[in-house]
Amino acid sequence: MMYRLTPLTGLLLGLFAASSFAAAADIATAPAEAKIDGNALYQANCASCHGADRLGLNGPALLPGNLERLRRPDAIKTIAEGRIATQMPGFGDKLNGAEVKALTELIYTPLATTPAWGMREMRASRIVHQTGKLQDKPVFKADPLNLFVVVELGDHHATILDGDKFEPITRFSTRYALHGGPKFSPDGRYVYFASRDGWVAKYDIWNLKLISEIRVGINTRNLAISSDGRYAMIANYLPHTMVVLDTKDLTPLKIVDVTDDSGKSSRVSAVYDAAPRKSFIAALKDIPEVWEFSYDGKAGKLNSKKIEEPSFQPRRLRLDDYLDDFFFDGSYKHLIGSSRGGVGQVIDLDAGKKLTSVALPGMPHLGSGITWEYQGKPVLATPNLKEGVVTVVDMNTWQTEKQIPTLGPGFFMRSHENTPYAWVDVFNGSKDRDVIQIIDKQKLEVIAELRPSPGKVAAHTEFTRDGKYALVSIWENDGELVIYDAKTLQVVKRLPMRKPSGKYNIFNKISRSAGTSH
Template structure:
């Protein structure tokens, strides 16, 4: 073989070195600017509001996202978020678009939205000012009614719990949340919407009484056991609002801050009837606040009694005496707080992400137990409330959201709402065997959720969580279907008697 000519070899080496240098040199790439706001309006505004102030999804502002790091926000946008209705967008958006959305939601608004006393008073609507009859205008048992919230077209149905026939159906504000609450006698029902509207409805007279907007992004409301006050928990602004239930006029606005001035969203507020107080947990400050609503001199001061903790409380549950509060965060750490002593007394090793707001209690082998579904894992956790130790982990088909029972039934019903499959199944747990003994498919292929019982516990109502959904009514003893009622995405139904008597089988 003849050797390469020298000049040819030199030319080849020169060409190779030139190519290598060109490959190492930075290349000027002009990237098209991604319009994060346009992406937001297309993909996010329907749930989180065109102004990012929240609708059925929370407000997306830097102050609301302090506990969500940017990498987690990117992951949430791409993959969705467990235990919420937040879907993943990785099939629609590329990595650069997800980053642009993340940058947008961590950018402050040009001006901070304000919703104070002036705005509340201007929003108030008195729909009915005349005195109405003090007896129901219908013949059904007023304590065995169900309020059915239909999210599909933003209506509510009042359902006769004996005949299972609708009495009336009326429009509600957009995206009700947190469950309606009742006056102590069951005559009035109060609703709160995600965008801050509170409404008072007279069930006996089938009439909307009044409405007021108390916030921009609202979590839930509670009604005092004496029926005099409503307290509302807000995500935005960071406040709690006390209303006079007589006419929904504001009594007090409470700025939610810690000693350093750091403000916080409010996770939830509930009435603790035996204590004559409201209890609230804070989203961004590791504290629980208690507000007494009794005062011998007239109007209570609603000054918070602050219980400082080592961890946040996103969700919580009371024991039967309302002495102990059992709280958890998205991290899954359970805290047992003695409300009388004002401190945490122990922790509970709760796996995954327990949904304590949907917890229920019953007597098992002579002792009270708490059972909670799990938003992240296929398990129901049963806790011995005498020593706060786990009694049993009951395997289920997947992560659930709602768990319900009744004092007159041996069974607890739990869904698979957060599962990736089997979301059309309701699982029946024997409360003494602590095991699943039956699986029901009320409407195969459609999501089944949120069981609620009739006043006497004889019937169980299950929601088919679809726009073309229905209520499926079961005989709670035989587990056989007795009736079906078409509904528009019936997200929840609430029995008047079970709620005002604080049935151990339902949420409070």
């Protein structure tokens, strides 16, 4: 499902360290000094992550419209101390109180001109890399469904990895700062990438060729591919839009402005494909609503041969609270969501309303949630971005089955139908970030701890097609993939990589394995 971090909304993902509450309080009351150049401070400390123009890069855009849910005192605290569950460091050890206040004032100041990114800009940006006919079969001998697409953030590349031999087939450059997991066509032939700065790319895995690219926004959250392979839908932070593309050549089909009944606009938290429903589901960042977009080809016929294009008009579900993170049950009838405040709710998508509340303390990372059968019933398990615990929920009653203590806050949790174990990291911990913990799915307890590369951050486990091997990322520029026998928990191979943020098995993704994100 989802692979996402919520920003301080930006600076906030790019400006953090660690001060005390007392220090933050001092900053909040520090006198403003007119002579401090907030823009110079921004360029020196924030621009590398949030863009020189505050429009976002690796971190989100830092504009008033993107910061509506973040009050200024909280922004001051975030700049000084960092923001949990993000890449935003603290700057309290580098900047004094007046400087932090100057930065805060800057990011809440509107730009002189708000940049536009509409249909004209999209069409002008589109690049077609391949025009001739390509082979309709793989140009390599490896199993095309047991490949991994490995995203290497260290130098902005991706590797196509043979999941049987654990050998790279090819490696190619990508756009800067890919965000969220890549998505695949239903047959696994094509992979689609989205970057933080709005670029969407289509890559032909069978022919090892980049097909086309288009820039759909200024600051983009993620993308989804329809289960019939015809459409891509992209969620934007800036502008506040959703964009529909024709996957054949990434031609833009429609822009949907994201506003509520009063005209208030919103960023989009994320969009995902709900295959059994033949629809896209999107949660909104600044409006407590979920939107559903049908792409059902049965919408009607223009004539006996041509199917009418879906209208992509949203069905709007009003909620009690915002959804920053969400998860589907196996039927895709229910959506389980939570806000950064830890409010959990179960939404009946058929009825279009909240079904019940669910106890999800701390800050659950539902985008990394997985499911399995436990004592004859389906359960949902989610790591926690703020607390050292994995929450297991009975999906029949929506009651907590168990809270499993862990060494610290995690980010990714993964499993496979053919293994008795679930693997969870300590990605957000203050220590033990080099540990992967192994949970027995029937005992609901940690039964082993692995240190794939002592002293280096270990994260994002993914399994081979058959579940026999587990691949763990060492999240460092001089990182690697560490490959384990999933039964014996012994290392079988290591592959050097440049900060391999994630790797995605094609079969597990297109078959919607219960052990991985979709």
